Amino acid sequence: MENFGEMKTSTRVLMGPGPSDAHPRVLRAMATPLIGHLDPEFLVVMDDIKAMVQETLQTKNPLTFVVSAPGSAGMETCLVNLLEPGDEAVICIHGVFGTRLADIAERCGAKVITVEADWGTPINAEDVKKALASCNPKLLAIVHAETSTGVLQPLEEISKMTKEVGALLVVDAVTSYCGTALKVDEWGIDALYSGSQKCLSAPRDFPRLPLAKQQ
Ligand SMILES: Cc1ncc(COP(=O)(O)O)c(C=O)c1O
Known part of the structure; x- marks a missing residue:
């Protein structure tokens, strides 16, 4: 039964884009007694977290929630709920995670139109405009900060173009959340x-932050 002993991990200084070191207060919170998901105390915690997430995302959207799951689950949640077979989706790729968005959109049965930029550079707004004009897009999906290259993608102009053609804007903010401004409502x-494991410095898989806005 050697695999079932008390868990021990070494102390490391985590310097990558994530997972990152958690504050001792966060680690202490994880050692508090478990409560059920219907416990009135749990509901208070959920409401508090929701309010904090809304503040950090600069949104008043009531459909803001955390789930215990990896960032990829957030990606899948957004796309499988917004895309139906036959829909057209413009997916921007300037690194690894844009490619993953395109893969999931394809598996949803969508016709994927990609807009690509060389790794290390942001997506060009003119290229986005052309792609949006070439189809009848249900949505445009884009990574705000490409972890694989460190490039921050400006979103305002692309958002404007997306609105002009009546498409939804889906954003991957796994790496940018709490590291740079994210003005969900304004943009x-x-x-x-x-996800929580990068700039927020919370433990991986607790909690994740998908948000979907109803039109
Ligand atoms: C930009 C971006 N999107 C999505 C993901 C997927 O997140 P996870 O590994 O938690 O599934 C990552 C992970 O590094 C990421 O950096």
Whole structure:
């Protein structure tokens, strides 16, 4: 039964884009007694977290919630709920995670139109405009900060173009959340997901932050 002993991990200094070191207060919170998901105390915690997430995302959207799941689950949640077979989706790719968005959109049965930029550079707004004009897009999905290259993608202009053609804007903010401004309401972001293990420095898989805006 050697695999079932008390868990021990070494102390490391985590310097990558994530997972990152958690504050001792966060680690202490994880050692508190478990409560059920219907416990009135749990509901208070959920409401508090929701309010904090809304504040950090600069949104008043009531459909803001955390789930215990990886960032990829947020990606899948947004796309499988917004895309139906036959829909057209413009997916921007300037690194690994844009490619994953395109893969999931294809598996949803969508016709994927990609807009690509060389790794290390942001997506060009003119290329986005052309792609949006070439089809009847249900949505445009884009990574705000490409972890694989460190490039921050400006979103305002792309959001404006997306609105002009009546498409939804889906944003991957796994790496940008709490590391740079994310003005969900001002920028007209319709659905956004993130993760806690990067700039927020919370433990991986607790909690994740998908948000979807109802039109
Ligand atoms: C930009 C981006 N999107 C999505 C993901 C997927 O997140 P996870 O590994 O938690 O599934 C990552 C992970 O590094 C990421 O950096």
